[in-house]
Amino acid sequence: MPERVFQAPKFREAIRASGLTQTAVGAHPVNLGESVISRYSTGGVTPPPEKLAALAERVGLPLDVLAPRRGLPDLKDLRCDAGLKQADTTPYTKSRSAMPVRAAENGMRRLKEEFETPLAEAYGVSVEELRAAQERSFGNEVPDVHRPAARRPTAPGTPQTLAEKITHLLEQTYAEQERPSDAELAAAGNAKSGGRPILDEDLVRALRTGAETSDNATLLGALAAALDAPLVFFTSDSPEEAARIVAGIRSVQSGVRAARHGDGPLPPEWMDFIEQKIREVTGGQDGSGT
Known part of the structure; x- marks a missing residue:
């Protein structure tokens, strides 16, 4: 089966963004010396596969970003x-x-x-x-057996999968000519996540098209931040709640467009309205997506 492919440049960038020393990265539970971490970061040596999860957690990257595997696991x-x-x-x-x-x-x-x-x-x-x-x-091709929990019947067109939610959010909250590209979403998500290289253009495209999926909170948080959506939009198991959140986001955006004149700041009453709407659509959670 396809093994994970360690991305040394992403590892190096993540160490820099985290502010950790190479000694700190190699501390427990990684349990590796500074010189070994240095060789990993330059690409001179590839980490053993059983160390990848601990390294990813240590530098704050999803495992699928630090070492993607394009295939199903054995x-x-x-x-x-x-x-x-x-x-x-x-x-x-x-x-x-x-x-x-x-x-x-x-x-x-x-x-x-x-x-x-x-x-x-x-x-x-x-x-x-x-x-x-x-x-x-044993060499047998077996499809992914992981299935989401059974849900009640939902209205046609209600987004359920991660790919459907991304597409629905793009279509419902952006004018067609204003929709960000996959590369722009990746750059925005990374910038709003403290500059950590969590997303890239290929990963966003794979998630948007359904070629890949993820329930990693760090990755979904960056994606939500890129789309100016609350994290709960991607993590909720309720399609109805997802649709309600989209409606709330659209209400906020419509209000912003109606209230804004030129490039000046929004009036205080509209800032209060936006804060109230964010609390409503996220159930009191932070609407920043982070």
């Missing part, structure tokens, strides 16, 4: 994304060695049924996802 991928080495799996299988996991990852012998639930919990996935990943380790 068993080894699940283990590495959880930050575990093969030897770390023995407490979950209650085996003397990592042989059961090693054999399954190499497509030699499937996991015993009693190993599935403990390993799934250790990897942070469902048993169904674990089984699908195991089949991929």
Whole structure:
């Protein structure tokens, strides 16, 4: 299966944006020396896959940004994304060695049924996802089995997936000639997230078109900030709430356009109106998306 591809330039930029020293980046739970972190940042050495999740968290990047993987995971991928080495799996299988996991990852012998639930919990996935990943380790093509929770029937056209929400927000809150490009959204989201390289043009395009999806709060926060939308718009499980938030955003924007004359500041009463609307559509949450 496709392994994650470590992005050394993004790692280097994220270290700079975080203000951390290379020694601090390598501290617990990364547990690597300054010289090793330096080689990672220059691209001279690629981190072992089981270190990528800890490195991503340390520098404040989503794992899919620091080391994207264009494909579905096998068993080894699940283990590495959880930050575990093969030897770390023995407490979950209650085996003397990592042989059961090693054999399954190499497509030699499937996991015993009693190993599935403990390993799934250790990897942070469902048993169904674990089984699908195991089949991929044996060379079988298995689609993504992860499914969102069942929802009540919704009105036609109500955005439900991340891609639908992005498209709906672009169409409903921007005039066609004013809609930002994928590159512009990426740049705006990064700028509003403290300059961290969270988004790039290809990732935004993949999320917008549905080629990829994500529930990473950092990534969604940057995307929400880029679109001047509350984070809850992307994180809510209720399509009806998403539609209500869009309507609220449109109300605010319409009011801004009606109240603004030239490039001057908005009147105080309209600033009060905007703050009130933001509280209404976000349920009291910060409407900045961060």
